[in-house]
Amino acid sequence: MEECISVFDMLKIGVGPSSSHTLGPWRAAERFLNELRNEYDINTINRVKVDLYGSLSLTGKGHATDLAIMLGLSGQDPEYIPVQNIDGIIKSIESKNEIHLGNQILIPFYTLQDIVFNKNFLPFHANGLTFTAYFNNETEYSSTFYSIGGGFVVKEERDNAHKKEAIKCAFPFPIDKATELLAYCTKENKLISEIIYENEKSMRSEAVIHHELMRIWHTMLECMYIGCHSEGILPGGLHVRRRAFDMHQNLIGLSNYSNPQEWLEEIRKTEVKFRQILKWVSCFALAVNEVNAALGRVVTAPTNGSAGVIPAVLMYYLVIENHQAGENEIKQFLMVAGEIGSIFKKGSTISAAMGGCQAEIGVSSAMAAGALCELMGGTPDQVLMAAEIAMEHHLGLTCDPIGGLVQIPCIERNTMGAIKAINAAELALETDAKNAKVSLDKVIDTMWQTAKDMNSKYKETSEGGLAIAVNMADC
Numbered sequence: 001m002e003e004c005i006s007v008f009d010m011l012k013i014g015v016g017p018s019s020s021h022t023l024g025p026w027r028a029a030e031r032f033l034n035e036l037r038n039e040y041d042i043n044t045i046n047r048v049k050v051d052l053y054g055s056l057s058l059t060g061k062g063h064a065t066d067l068a069i070m071l072g073l074s075g076q077d078p079e080y081i082p083v084q085n086i087d088g089i090i091k092s093i094e095s096k097n098e099i100h101l102g103n104q105i106l107i108p109f110y111t112l113q114d115i116v117f118n119k120n121f122l123p124f125h126a127n128g129l130t131f132t133a134y135f136n137n138e139t140e141y142s143s144t145f146y147s148i149g150g151g152f153v154v155k156e157e158r159d160n161a162h163k164k165e166a167i168k169c170a171f172p173f174p175i176d177k178a179t180e181l182l183a184y185c186t187k188e189n190k191l192i193s194e195i196i197y198e199n200e201k202s203m204r205s206e207a208v209i210h211h212e213l214m215r216i217w218h219t220m221l222e223c224m225y226i227g228c229h230s231e232g233i234l235p236g237g238l239h240v241r242r243r244a245f246d247m248h249q250n251l252i253g254l255s256n257y258s259n260p261q262e263w264l265e266e267i268r269k270t271e272v273k274f275r276q277i278l279k280w281v282s283c284f285a286l287a288v289n290e291v292n293a294a295l296g297r298v299v300t301a302p303t304n305g306s307a308g309v310i311p312a313v314l315m316y317y318l319v320i321e322n323h324q325a326g327e328n329e330i331k332q333f334l335m336v337a338g339e340i341g342s343i344f345k346k347g348s349t350i351s352a353a354m355g356g357c358q359a360e361i362g363v364s365s366a367m368a369a370g371a372l373c374e375l376m377g378g379t380p381d382q383v384l385m386a387a388e389i390a391m392e393h394h395l396g397l398t399c400d401p402i403g404g405l406v407q408i409p410c411i412e413r414n415t416m417g418a419i420k421a422i423n424a425a426e427l428a429l430e431t432d433a434k435n436a437k438v439s440l441d442k443v444i445d446t447m448w449q450t451a452k453d454m455n456s457k458y459k460e461t462s463e464g465g466l467a468i469a470v471n472m473a474d475c
Contacts (some may be wrong), residue, residue, distance in 0.1 A: 004169040005345060007200060007338030011216050011310075012151045012300045014078040015086070016292030017406035019303040020127055020351050020460075021056060021063030022078075024147025029072025031153065032131040032143050033102045043105050044136045048073060049114045053128040054121035055353035056147065058461045062236060062404025064295060066115045069129075075103030083297055122146075124156045126353035126459065149351025149359065150302045150341075171199040176346050178384050178440040181339065185380035192370075192380050193332040196339045213331045218260070219299050220288070220311040225260035226296065227287025234293045236405045244287035251279060267319045277320055281422065282415040284312035289411040302341040302350045305357075305406050306364035308414030310337055313368035313421050317375055329375055337371040340387050340440075347441065348448035352399035352460040355451030357410075361417040362394030362447065366440075368421035373428050381433030388440040389424035390417075395443070396450055398458035400465030409466060 014023040029050075036042050050069050052060050060066060070093050071078070071086065093099050099109035122128035125146040132142040145153050173184045173195050184195050200209050228248035234240045252270060257263045272280065288308035292298045301310040314333050318325050341350065344363045349355040370387035378386065394417070402408045457464030 004171050004174070004199070004203070005342035006203060007196065007335050007342075008212055008216075009152070010150065010300070010302050010338040010341040010345070011334060012079075013216065013219050013297065014151055014300060014304065015068075015081070015083060016064075016295050016298050016304050016307075018063040018065075018305055019151040019300040020147045020149045020353060021060060021065045022068040023151040023300065023304060024127065024149075024153050025052075025056065025065050025129055026068040026072040026078050027151060028129060028145035028147060028153045029069050029131070030077075031145065032133075033073065033075070035143055036133055036141065037102070040133070040135070040141065042102055045101060045105065045133050046107055046136055047114070047134040048099075048101065048107065048109070049116065049132045049134070051116045051118055051130045051132075053118050053130075054126040055460045056127045056129055057117040057119050058463065059401065059404035060117060062401065062462070063406060066111065067295075069115060070099065070109075070111070073102070073109075074100050083295065086295060126456075127351065147351075149349060149354065150345065151300050152345075170202060172202055173199055175199075175339070175343065178343055178387075178444075181343070182380055182384060191332075192339060192374060192383055193335045196335040200335070210327075210331065213334050214327060216299055216334060217314075217330050219297060220301075220314070221260045221264065223291050223296065223298050223307075224284050224287045224311055224315065225263050227289075227291045228263075228283065230290070230294075234290060234407060235295070236293070236403065236407065238403055238405055238407055240293070240407045240411075242290045244283055244290055247279060247283045247286065251276060251283060264315075264318065268323050270319075272320060277316075278419060280319065281312050281316050281418050284315045285309060285414040285418045286411060288312070289406075289414045293405070293407050293411060301337070302345070302363055302367065303352070303360045305352065305410050306360040306414060306417065308411075309361065309364035309417040309421060310334075310368045310371070312414070312418040313372050316418070316422060317372060321376065325375075333371040333375055336374050336383065337367040340367045340370045343440070344391075344444055344447075347444040349451060354459065355447065356397055356454050356459050357399040357413065358391075358394045358397040358447055359451065360399070361413045362391050362397055364414075365390040365394060365417035365421045365424070368418065369424035369428070372421060373425040376425060376429060378425070378429050379433065381436075382428045382431070384440045385431060385433050385436050386421075386425045386428035388436070388438060388443045389427055390421050391440075391443050391447060392438065393420055393424075395447060396454070398454070398465050399460040400458055400467040401460065401462055402467050402470050404462045404467075408470075
C-alpha cells in the first residue's frame with residue numbers, strides 16, 4: 001500500500017511557473033537546509049553549489065529553476081513570500097554575489113559558478129539536483145533530490161526503502177486504484193467526496209480541513225482575479241502578450257467591484273449568452289496561467305503548468321451552472337479533484353519530464369471532469385467515467401515548451417483542458433456507467449505505458465516538437 005496522499009498534497013500553494021522545476025527545487029533547497037541544520041553548524045559553511053540534471057538543466061532557465069533555488073537557499077517560503085519581493089531578492093544576490101543562507105549567514109554566491117546546468121540525466125528520475133555545502137574545515141556535504149512533479153520531492157534511498165518494506169496508509173479508506181475507491185463508495189453508500197472527507201478527518205480536524213480548502217480556493221480565485229486585471233507582456237523573451245485582460249474586459253464591460261469575491265458575484269449577475277460560456281472558461285484558465293508564467297502565486301492542480309484547468313472549471317460551475325453554490329460545493333469539488341489526481345500519481349505520473357503534457361494537462365482535465373460530474377449529480381461510477389473520458393482524449397500529449405518557458409503552448413492548453421473537462425463531465429452524465437468499455441484504472445495504465453514509450457525529447461526538454469519547430473526569434 002502506498003503512503004497516504006492527501007488532497008493538500010495534490011493542491012499546494014506556491015509560486016510559478018512550474019511545480020516540478022520551480023516549486024520542487026525550492027522545496028528541495030529547504031530540505032537541504034534542514035539537513036544541514038540537523039547535522040552541522042550552518043555558520044561554518046563558506047560555499048554552497050547546486051548541480052542540476054536532466055530536464056531541470058535543459059529547461060531550468062525558462063522555468064526559473066535557478067531563481068527558485070536561490071530563494072529556497074535564502075530561507076524564503078513559496079507559500080507565503082510576497083511575490084513582489086522576489087525580483088528584489090534575486091537582484092540583491094546577483095549584484096552582491098552573496099546569499100543570506102537560510103536567512104542566517106551571508107556567504108559568497110556566484111550564480112554562474114554555483115548553479116551548474118548539467119545536461120546529463122541521473123538514472124533515478126529526469127529531474128535531479130544535488131546540493132553541496134563546503135565548510136571552513138575543508139569538509140563537504142552533498143545531498144541529491146528528485147523533483148517528481150506537482151511540487152513533490154523525494155530522495156532515491158527513501159524510494160528504495162519503500163520497495164523493501166511497504167508503508168501502510170493510515171486512512172480509514174486507503175486507495176491505490178479507482179476500483180478500490182468505487183468499492184468503498186458502494187459499500188458505504190457514500191459519494192466520492194464523502195469518502196475522501198473521512199480520510200482527511202483521520203489526519204486533521206474538520207475546522208482545519210475547512211480552512212485549508214477555502215484557503216486553496218481563495219488563492220485560486222485571487223489568481224484568476226489578478227490575471228483578468230493584469231495587462232502587458234509576460235517575462236522570458238518570447239514577448240507573449242497577456243490575453244485574459246482584454247478578453248475579460250470584452251466579456252464583463254462596465255462593472256463595479258473591488259475584490260475577488262465581489263468580482264465573482266458580479267460575474268454571476270452578468271447575463272452570459274451561450275456563445276460566451278467557452279470564452280469565460282478560456283478567460284479564467286488563461287488568467288491563472290498568465291499569472292503562473294509571471295512567477296505569481298498559484299495552486300498546483302496537480303502542477304503549476306496545469307494550474308488553470310481546475311479553477312476555470314470550478315468557476316464555470318459557480319457562475320454558469322449553479323449561482324446558489326457556496327463553500328460546501330467548493331470543498332466537495334476540491335476533494336474529488338484531489339483524490340483523482342492522487343490515483344493518477346500512484347498509478348502513473350504527474351510529471352511532464354516523465355510523461356509529457358498528458359501527465360499535466362491530461363491529469364488536471366481528468367481531475368476537473370470528475371469533480372464537476374459529482375457536483376452536477378453524477379454517481380461515483382459516472383465521476384470516474386468523466387475522469388477517464390477526459391484523460392482518454394489527452395493520451396500522448398507531448399511537452400515541448402518553446403524556449404523552455406511555461407507559455408507556448410502551455411497557457412492555451414489549460415483552456416483546452418478545461419473545456420474538455422466540461423465536455424467529459426456532460427458525456428458521463430448522459431451515459432450509463434455500466435456500459436463503459438474503458439475504466440479509469442485502464443486509462444491510467446495506458447497513460448503510463450504511453451509515457452514510457454514516448455521519446456525523451458518530448459518530455460519537457462525543449463528538444464523536440466514545437467520547441468524546435470518554432471524558435472524564439474519567430475515569436
